[in-house]
Amino acid sequence: MKTIVIAGGNSGIGRQAARDLLADGHRLVLAGRDPSKGEAALASFGTARDRASFLAADLSTHDGVREAAGRILDEHQSLDALVHTTGVLTMQESRTADGLHPFFAVNYLSRYHLTQLLLPALRRSERPTVLMMTAAVPPTNDADFTRFPEFAPFNFGRDRKPVQLANHHYAAHLTRAEPGLAAGVINAGAVKTDIMRATPWYMRAGAKILGPVVFDSVETAAHNVVEATRRDDWKTPHYWGKPGRFEQHTPITLNNTTTQHLMDTSNSLTCA
Template sequence: MGTDADRASFLAADLSTHDGVRDPAQRVLDEHDRVDALVHSTGVFTSQESRTADGLHPFFAVNYLSRYHLTQLLLPALRQAGRPVVVMMTAAVPPSDDTDFTRFPELAPFDFGHDRKPIQLANHHCAAHLTRTEPGLAAAVVNAGAAKTDILRIDPWYMRAGAKVLGPVLFDSVETSAHNVVDATRRDDWQTPLYWGNPRQFEQRTPIALNTTTQRLMDTSHTLTGA
């Protein structure tokens, strides 16, 4: 058995910008011919109005667009796997929820209450698109639950204070939040695309259906990233 250094490596990346996504993707492709599973767990939580270098809101850029972009760039390596898996971790937004995508992708000015759901649901559409266009690829969206991380670090002090007080009641452990993600990448007894809404129940899942909105969202994503 090898050491931890033989089994894992770390690449620092800023996934809030197009160039920030392209750089780690190229580094992965330079080092690996095959990628068996890609798990998108990076996320930000901010309700403030701000823009990335590409003119996009960071909540949109990181929590959805970087996932589409990075997956597209790594497809050559994913296609070399026997059953490649792409998993996107999101908040609890079932694929059956209807929403308004007319503000995509500008989302200006950013309205967290209005824009959060369509950004999260875009992950479902991406999963549906991947399974339609990439034969043999399994794609899923997983509600990670309220994982005990430092995701609120850039939010107002009162939100951070509330999370600290209520954390023991509200937050799941990282192990609980990762449960369905790990099973989805290691098991092949599920049909794709799927959504896991309960972090503790792998057998409770909802099919993700492709609809006419999906192609428009993917076309927009392609236009933004070039991928």
């Protein structure tokens, strides 16, 4: 039995992954912003809810991440896996309380920050695992990080790729910095979940019309993250680019200088 934290486990892909991992007999901590969704998720698990708990947390801010990590560490001395399924999809210019764009704060920086704070508990596991879900962005050195981390003003078309690729760099960093820890990045695919709520109306309308044809099921989207959490036979760091195809994966090989620059910046922002 593993103890697994799923950030974003109260809805969408995270909730499906939680259901599948509970079916294996594991213990879960679900972290999410909305307590009502958290309670609904727990209720949907039936008798398995006895092995799951929900933590209300705002992971878009430094203070929210620190509070969540503190509460998790108070309850759990050891963690076997940390799964990041949180995400926001917004194209508007806005800023968090820390002065960061929410697309960057949630889709990358909160993952770095929460993982760093939970490393003491993860290190007590025989083979700790950290997984990050992103859009379909394979590992590549062809990205412009000159606007990292301010991304001001935010330009979705220009800034999406470096934000998502920062997850790959963090997976590479974790593999080097934490012997025995396995880190991976997983393409969430195209799934109709709550992440669409902040998109323009025409995108939501298109999703409603084309969803049955072009979207993956939530079960397919959750498959790779569940398998990577269950299994200990994959090399780190790796990227899974095909939803539902765990056997198809790519090693994450990136420029070490760029990785170190991004990690130094992330540490400076979070003090973690």
